[in-house]
Amino acid sequence: MNTTSKCLNCSQAVSGNFCSNCGQNTSMHRITFMHFITHDFLHGLFHLEKGMLFTAKESLTRPGKAAIDYIEGKRIRYYNVFYFILILIGINLFLGNYYDQLAEIYLGESSEKMNNALGQKIDDFFTNYAKILIFSFVPLFGINSFFLFRKRNFNFSEHIIIAGITFLGILLITTFGRLISFLDFTQNFDIISNIINGITGLAIFIFPIFSYYQTFKDYYKKMPFTFRILLFTLLILIELTAFLLVTVGFFSQWGFVNGSKIEL
Template identity: 45%
Template sequence: MTQTNNCLNCENLVSEKFCPNCGQNTNTHRINFKHFVLHDILHGVWHFERGLLFTIKEAALRPGKAALEYISGKRIKYYNVFYLGLLLIGLMLLLNYYFDVVSNHIFEPGIIEKDGVSKDKLVAFLESYSKQIIFAFLPLLACNSFIIFRRKKLNLSEHFIIAGMIFLGILVINLIFSALSFLQFIRTDLTDNISDFFNVATPLSLLLFLIYNYYKVFSPEYSHLQMIIRITFFTLFLAAEFVVFLRLLSYYVDL
């Protein structure tokens, strides 16, 4: 281990553990096998998983409070919300793909190939651009909350952080439901109606999660009645925007 008076990254003079100019640790090591395995690999993986898993847990259990902490400046322990969102969307699409494959194999062989020929243009477009479309709802959430919950005195970018963290929690819950939906392929009396259960439970849970956490974030600034009214308008605006979005998308795809 070598302690230097100059940062090896930017050559700025330093007198503390971290360079004030670029943030690099001034305790540098010669790279050898032991250091490479014990520090660079294991240390890096541990910190990556710790931040990632911590952010997933916070997004699923208390996304509103986590977002407010992040906005207030407590950011080092959180993994990038939007990168993590992309990762979870990818996992969700992968699970949905294998669900279709297993379903096709067990119940109706050949249905995927047949559907691929006569598939509706809108459905095909939604499947092709699913990641972009899912992320398109973030601006809707952020703009709606920025307009309706002005008393919190947050800017639009900070409303994007709140929307992103709550949206991340929605993805986590949806991912859990997607994984549990594979239980219906275990043919028992308990799993015969599990598909119908998930068809109802999943959207209902996601909607309640959204409403509850927006209520928790902004309720300190409003009375109970005011929050009920504002949450109602927030939900109605989102539903109306979703319908308009689908209409415009359908029109665009048919061009």
């Protein structure tokens, strides 16, 4: 192992263990198979999992405080929240598709395609753009909280961080529920799936309240906070309803305006 006086990555003069310009380690070693396995691969894998597990734990148990820590600069222990969200969206889409396939095999439930042109277009749209549509919840959360929770003087980008960590917690709960739902294909434990699904639905509804309460509890009394979080939830529902109406209107060429019947 050699320690260089000049960074081999950017040629910046260095005096410590890391380059002050690009951050590369100044202690270089020749790449061997054993060192690759024991250091580069396992070391990198361990730190990746450690960061993800820590971020998952913080997002579930103290989302509001985790968001504040992140905003205030305590970020080194956190895995990138938005990368994590995209990973979980992919996992949930995979699990949902796999569940449908198993349901068709073991339960005789066929995921029938919509049997009209409009329904097929809408179904294809939501299938093709599922990741983008699910991820769009983050800016929706951020916009609503930016206008409703102003006392803490967070800017819009900081509200996006709060929304991201909150939504990450929701996705973690959703992923757990999806995994448990595979108990539907067992004879003796399917009732557990039904119970967990009910608990999961309630937890998803409560979790944003828990997260935003942790974040803003020192700035709002209970009644003002309750009013704002209820309005926050109502705005999300209104925005989602408006989006669905616009989507149906777009693919139907606004046929419902003329009184045409749309079959979904």
